[in-house]
Amino acid sequence: MGPISRRDFVRLGAGAVSVAAAAKSIALEPSVLAAQSAPSDRKIRFVSIGTGIRGCDLLRSAKKVQSGVCVGTADLYEMHRKAGVEAYGSEVPTTKDYRELLDRKDVDAVVVAVADFQHRHVVLDCVAAGKDVYCEKPMSHNVADGLAMVKAVQDGKRIFQAGSQRVSSTVFKKAAEIYKSGRLGEVTSIEAYTDRNSPSGAWVYPVAPDASAETIDWTTWLRDAPQRPFDAARFFRWRCFADYGEGVAGDLFVHLLSGMQCVTGINAIPERAYSTGSLTHFKDGRDFPDLLVTLYDYPGVRVNMHCNQNNAAGDITIFYGKESTLTINGNTLTVTSQDTRPQPEGYALDGWTAETKKKYLDDWHAAHPQAPAPLPATETYSAPQGSDDTADHLSNFFQAVVTREHVVEDEVFGNNCAIACHMANHSYFHKNVAMWDAASQTIKG
Known part of the structure; x- marks a missing residue:
């Protein structure tokens, strides 16, 4: 082992030991939002409105x-x-026509958990009735729908929250705190993925045994989507279809x-998106791929998703x-120091003579006489046991209804996020780079 290797081994080895010895594991404090009443x-x-899969989940958390x-x-x-009543665990009035609920003067707010293509109409009806709105993600089915929703919410001076609950997660809030502190240094790259490997994870949900045109109001459900005969698979697996x-x-x-x-505080539409992917396994008549990869350009950072x-x-x-x-x-959440x-150069010295290499190393160590400080500890934070991000997210919304202060995931945040989704799909289906045109408020490419 030559001089450079021995020195580096001792120095880097000591640093590695110090990191392992000083590693911290911290349990985050439980959120108190869900357990507290709103101000006053x-x-x-x-x-x-909507008591299917997600609607029932929301009702269980709302309890x-x-x-x-x-x-x-x-x-x-x-x-x-019937499932919605069971999920909430209390006998509440239920109806097929949501407009009956909007006519009630004793209703402050509405939770919207219908299919994406119905968001615009339902949200606009809620706002017109003077109600505040919690709308499940993605906020919109297309760019035009999202812009119309933003305008209606702002013109009506309503409180709006989109339903991506990790915005209220204790883990993501801690990540935002660390990011804002500058401890990460300059961040130019972000990678994110969420993967599944099951029919349910690809929305191949079972068709309920009683599903029929008699038990499901198919005509009203389609609303202004392309008309077609009753199709139970489309009703239960609607995420598979672009309509x-x-x-x-x-x-x-x-x-x-x-x-x-x-986490980053970026509340903007990406400048461009490029997607690739494939429909490999779930060839069941769906429109969307079962693998989607997108590169986004955001101001100052690139996102690989x-x-x-x-x-x-x-x-x-x-x-x-x-x-x-x-x-x-x-x-x-884990923070690991780079x-x-x-440290002295090693690899590049392989082409130097022994004498020149020795002088370089002697000079370098003379200029750096002190042993390097140990690396900062690796920190790991974990969510509190039994935490419910959806309950916290709903609590944030209910408090905002009282205070009239904007939530983090308001109509602008939600719309920016939804447009990024639309850009990913646009790029995939058009096989080109999707560009956001701020002047025309449209996706180009």
């Missing part, structure tokens, strides 16, 4: 939030209406994008900083 102890009276009380639900499917959903971009990218925006429905590699977001790397893996401490 006012309970927000809300109704839920934990003391600042809100559900006073009604609506759904076009008979079983969904109703946004595929993996609208279901999964939207969480990654909203988390990225939350993918979702694969053929391999369950996890749900991970990584922020690559010059000084440290921040990784969020599920409910765990080794940027001064």
